Amino acid sequence: MIIQNTLVDIAYLIGAVSFVWGLRLLGSPDTARKGNTYAAFGMGLGILAVLLDPRIDGGGNYAWIGGGMVVGSLIGWLSAKKIQMTAMPQMVSIFNGLGGACAAILSIVELTTQDLDTGGMAISLFALLIGAIAFTGSMLAYLKLDGKLKDSQVTWPKHSIINQVLLLITIGFFIYLIVVGHTTGLLIGFLVLSLFYGWSFVAPIGGADMPVVISLLNSFTGISAAAAGLIYGSNFMLVGGILVGASGTILTVLMCQAMNRSLFNVLIGGFAASGGAAGADGDQVAKSTNAIDSAILLNYSSSVMFVPGYGLAVAQAQKALKELDDLLESNGVDVKYAIHPVAGRMPGHMNVLLAEADVPYPKLLDLDEANAAIPSTDVVVIVGANDVVNPAAIDDPSSSIYGMPVLNVWEAKHVIVMKRSMSTGYAGIQNQLFFHERTKMFFGDAKDSIQKLTAEVKNL
Amino acid sequence: MTQIMQFISDNLLLIYLLIFTVILGFEVISKVPTVLHTPLMSGANAISGVIIIGAIILIRRSAPDDIFSLALGTVAIALGMINVVGGFAVTDRMLEMFKKKKKS
Numbered sequence: 231m232i233i234q235n236t237l238v239d240i241a242y243l244i245g246a247v248s249f250v251w252g253l254r255l256l257g258s259p260d261t262a263r264k265g266n267t268y269a270a271f272g273m274g275l276g277i278l279a280v281l282l283d284p285r286i287d288g289g290g291n292y293a294w295i296g297g298g299m300v301v302g303s304l305i306g307w308l309s310a311k312k313i314q315m316t317a318m319p320q321m322v323s324i325f326n327g328l329g330g331a332c333a334a335i336l337s338i339v340e341l342t343t344q345d346l347d348t349g350g351m352a353i354s355l356f357a358l359l360i361g362a363i364a365f366t367g368s369m370l371a372y373l374k375l376d377g378k379l380k381d382s383q384v385t386w387p388k389h390s391i392i393n394q395v396l397l398l399i400t401i402g403f404f405i406y407l408i409v410v411g412h413t414t415g416l417l418i419g420f421l422v423l424s425l426f427y428g429w430s431f432v433a434p435i436g437g438a439d440m441p442v443v444i445s446l447l448n449s450f451t452g453i454s455a456a457a458a459g460l461i462y463g464s465n466f467m468l469v470g471g472i473l474v475g476a477s478g479t480i481l482t483v484l485m486c487q488a489m490n491r492s493l494f495n496v497l498i499g500g501f502a503a504s505g506g507a508a509g510a511d512g513d514q515v516a517k518s519t520n521a522i523d524s525a526i527l528l529n530y531s532s533s534v535m536f537v538p539g540y541g542l543a544v545a546q547a548q549k550a551l552k553e554l555d556d557l558l559e560s561n562g563v564d565v566k567y568a569i570h571p572v573a574g575r576m577p578g579h580m581n582v583l584l585a586e587a588d589v590p591y592p593k594l595l596d597l598d599e600a601n602a603a604i605p606s607t608d609v610v611v612i613v614g615a616n617d618v619v620n621p622a623a624i625d626d627p628s629s630s631i632y633g634m635p636v637l638n639v640w641e642a643k644h645v646i647v648m649k650r651s652m653s654t655g656y657a658g659i660q661n662q663l664f665f666h667e668r669t670k671m672f673f674g675d676a677k678d679s680i681q682k683l684t685a686e687v688k689n690l
Numbered sequence: 691m692t693q694i695m696q697f698i699s700d701n702l703l704l705i706y707l708l709i710f711t712v713i714l715g716f717e718v719i720s721k722v723p724t725v726l727h728t729p730l731m732s733g734a735n736a737i738s739g740v741i742i743i744g745a746i747i748l749i750r751r752s753a754p755d756d757i758f759s760l761a762l763g764t765v766a767i768a769l770g771m772i773n774v775v776g777g778f779a780v781t782d783r784m785l786e787m788f789k790k791k792k793k794s
Contacts, residue, residue, distance in 0.1 A: 249737055250714055256733045257722040263785035266733050270778040273740065280746045288751030291760060295749050298764040302771025309772075310779035321780055322732045325739075329773035332741045335766040336748060339759050441728075448735050455741040462744045468704075469711050470740030476715025477734050481727060488724060569725075577727035585787035596724065 234284050241279035242466040248272025249470050253477060276466050315586050316543040319576045323372040323444050326451050330364025333357050333454035334421070340461055341417055350461060352408045357457035359404060359424045364450040366428035371444050374432075381436045389434040390498045396427050439496045441576040442485045446493075449478025488571040489634050516652065519670035521679070524646055525686030531608035531644075533564040535600065537637055538580055539573055541614015541649065547677035548587040551613065554684045555589065561687070567593055568600030568610075568637050570618035601638050610642040614649065614676045620661045629659060645669040648679050729784045736777025742770030 249272045255265025280286075281295070306325070313321045337358035340346070346354060373379040386392060403420055412420075435443050452474025459467030486493050528534055536555070542548060555565045567589065573580040581594060595603060604610065612619055622629035623636040639645050645668050652664065652671075663669055672679055698705065722730055745766040752759040 249740075250718065253715075253730075253734065253737070254718045256730050257719065257726060259723065259726060262726060262729055263782065266729070266736075266778060266781045266785055269733060269737055270782075273737070273774055273778070276740065276743055277746065280743045280750075286747055286750045289754035289756075291749050291752060291754060294760050294764045295746055295767060298745070298749075298767030299771050302768035303775045305768070306772035306774065306776030307779055310776040310783065313780065315783075318732075318780065318784065319728070321776070322728075322735055325773045325776045325780070326735045328769040329735070329738050329741055332739075332745060332766045332770040332773065335762050335769070336741065336744050339748060339762050339766075343756070343759055441731075445727075445731050448731055448738060451738040451741075452734070455738050455744075458741055458744040462747045464743055464747070465707065467740050467743050468707065470737050472708060472711040473715045473718075474734045474738040474740075476712045477719040478731070478738075480716050480719045481722075481731055481734070484719075484722070485727060571724045576731070578725045579728050581725045582728065582784050582787055 245272040245276040246469040327368030333361030360454040362424035363428035384433040521682040539615025545676035552587040739774035
């Protein structure tokens with residue numbers, strides 16, 4: 231049995247190292263896929279080890295374990311394979327929420343069935359709190375990202391104050407339970423409060439900040455897993471959980487930096503409050519254009535740059551765009567894509583969508599490359615993007631997005647904006663670009679518009 | 691005070707592990723291109739499914755007639771497994787595309 235113990239420990243060790251190595255490889259485009267496989271291998275090894283660990287005594291109950299694993303694997307696998315690439319951020323959010331729920335359930339069982347000392351109780355309650363917050367927070371993030379709930383439907387007046395009060399009550403309750411002890415009733419109360427706080431915590435955080443929140447909630451799930459690792463005395467869980475907690479936190483900060491905002495600013499929901507700077511849109515008239523004129527303009531340009539945004543993703547227009555790209559390229563037009571760091575709903579989301587449509591890697595320009603290339607570009611076509619091309623970020627200090635790096639598309643010779651209507655973007659503010667002298671609006675569904683454009687270019 | 695000192699000396703290795711892992715987590719991520727943020731988040735999310743280990747321990751050590759623990763534990767395993775399998779699978783799907791365009 232000693233040998234088996236050691237073998238199990240070695241398996242855990244290799245598993246933990248695979249996590250670290252996998253995460254490291256995930257940080258570079260060439261090795262990322264291998265990194266994911268390593269991490270998955272580490273997880274598989276860990277699960278195998280815990281199934282075989284001879285030191286855990288009890289009923290065994292392998293039928294229950296097998297049942298849960300088969301059901302979970304099946305659901306996880308199918309949803310990961312079936313999900314549209316555009317809906318991927320939502321999927322990640324759901325997966326993360328379920329991990330949080332798992333941690334919360336374990337803590338409840340631990341607290342109700344085990345005789346814990348103060349330390350064990352504190353850790354269990356902590357895992358319950360963080361897991362529950364990650365669960366409801368992620369679910370709300372999913373509902374918001376999927377468009378099932380609007381920010382305005384879940385935000386209350388003075389929401390940030392409500393949240394601060396709720397946080398204080400929750401912490402107070404937490405300490406009370408540790409000091410005085412818990413009954414089943416109090417525990418249910420604490421669970422409900424934690425779940426509610428998770429919801430309320432995410433509610434005021436709007437639009438473009440959603441990926442930051444998902445990343446933060448991801449690190450929460452990691453921390454709750456680490457806490458559970460302490461409960462069960464598993465170093466493997468501890469290492470995995472802490473790794474995710476730490477890397478999730480760093481990733482959150484990096485994402486905030488990409489938008490030139492502080493985490494604090496994001497969390498109190500800075501976007502929601504802005505009344506929209508002097509947008510005298512009533513007097514201004516945007517020029518609109520049609521498919522034929524745009525087709526001529528594009529076909530006789532020497533360089534065209536597409537700026538894809540979430541509108542492209544929603545309309546599933548990436549393949550249609552690629553078709554237009556091919557057509558223009560065959561007519562001798564140089565076509566590039568400008569990818570803003572927060573284009574789509576998550577950093578890198580747009581790259582994935584375009585890769586799915588077989589757009590070659592060298593055609594994608596990042597923010598700095600794109601801004602350097604824009605002044606020499608004939609036509610910039612904005613497909614369903616808005617806030618990332620808003621000049622207010624540069625010249626209007628009163629705007630809520632002031633300071634966020636944007637694509638300076640107005641420096642190009644012509645700008646065509648494809649959009650459903652004149653409505654505001656995700657940040658909820660008016661865009662002066664639409665009224666710019668070089669801008670023409672092309673109204674309609676992104677996919678529909680692109681297909682019309684392609685048809686017209688073919689006819690030329 | 692003595693309690694705290696006692697706790698530190700009792701758990702010294704654990705504290706080492708904690709601190710080093712935090713540093714490792716920070717270091718491993720800090721120089722990552724924006725393009726990879728989403729896959730990285732998704733991959734890290736899959737790793738946070740390590741909570742499944744706890745669920746398995748819970749069920750394995752429960753008595754066969756402790757239906758409360760077994761039922762909740764099984765739900766926890768299913769949820770954790772969705773996180774793990776779904777997380778790694780969806781990350782792989784994202785990264786598969788990076789691979790393809792690299793070649794072309």
